[in-house]
Amino acid sequence: MSVFGEFHVPSDAFILHRTLTEMPDVTVEFERVVVDEDRLTPYIWVNADDLTSFERLASADPCVVELRQLDTFDTETLYRVEWRENTGSIIDLVIQLDAVVLEASGGAGYWELRIRFDNREQVSRFQQYCVEREISFSLQRLYGPSQPLTGGQYGLTSKQQEALVTAWEAGYFDTPREVTLDDIASTLDITRQSLSQRLRRAHHALVRNTIIVTPPAPNEEH
Incomplete structure (x- = not known):
């Protein structure tokens, strides 16, 4: 294993x-x-x-x-x-x-x-x-592989997935928002800047690997 x-x-x-x-x-x-x-x-x-x-x-x-x-x-x-x-x-x-x-x-x-x-x-x-x-x-x-939840199939690294899950569980994506980036960064023991980077790149990976099934052709008009 x-x-x-x-x-x-x-x-x-x-x-x-x-x-x-x-x-x-x-x-x-x-x-x-x-x-x-x-x-x-x-x-x-x-x-x-x-x-x-x-x-x-x-x-x-x-x-x-x-x-x-x-x-x-x-x-x-x-x-x-x-x-x-x-x-x-x-x-x-x-x-x-x-x-x-x-x-x-x-x-x-x-x-x-x-x-x-x-x-x-x-x-x-x-x-x-x-x-x-x-x-x-x-x-x-x-x-072992059965212990961590993995977002690899969606292009996420383990750190990006951890940041997303922690933010979601803490209510960061709720309306009204229940916590701040500083609160979540403190929980993960990282800086606010590092957390912001991980969330942004995680969102990019999720969109790329879920919503964007077929990328637009070059020079395609919108």
Whole structure:
């Protein structure tokens, strides 16, 4: 049976260590980490007050070949990144085990990873490999596929689903509204800004994967 593990690992075991060390207030997030077997996805979402400094540091980071800004929203920016090979020892370990990194978000010196393993033996091997290679890690949660509710079929990450469910249960979508974003963010122990990002992106994923069955053709008149 598959097992899901949520780990904290130091930034030097993954990517953008130098950048995150220089700018500890920056947060970086993948929604899908690995594509085409062992290639890191080229897309990252970045939340930074000083995008100019982030772009300068990230472009010079040893793991980056090229960085290109694609879209900017209220609180975050989407980048396309060309990564160098051997970008992080954690990814190497995961590939060796044939496990899958489903989500990754980094900032303030560490990365939070959600990894799907085939079984608990694979989890033990991952932990042992980390010990042998002197990679520090902190296991936050370990659970089976029957425990969490999953919104994967609708394109939601676990964090986005958690934010939606928590907001709905608290009455955020009721009329009149019973709680504020600050109340829900406090419950989830995240910032109001992070919660706003998760809800916006969750709404986007739900619309894209439920209402928008057939995307409009280019140049279609409305």
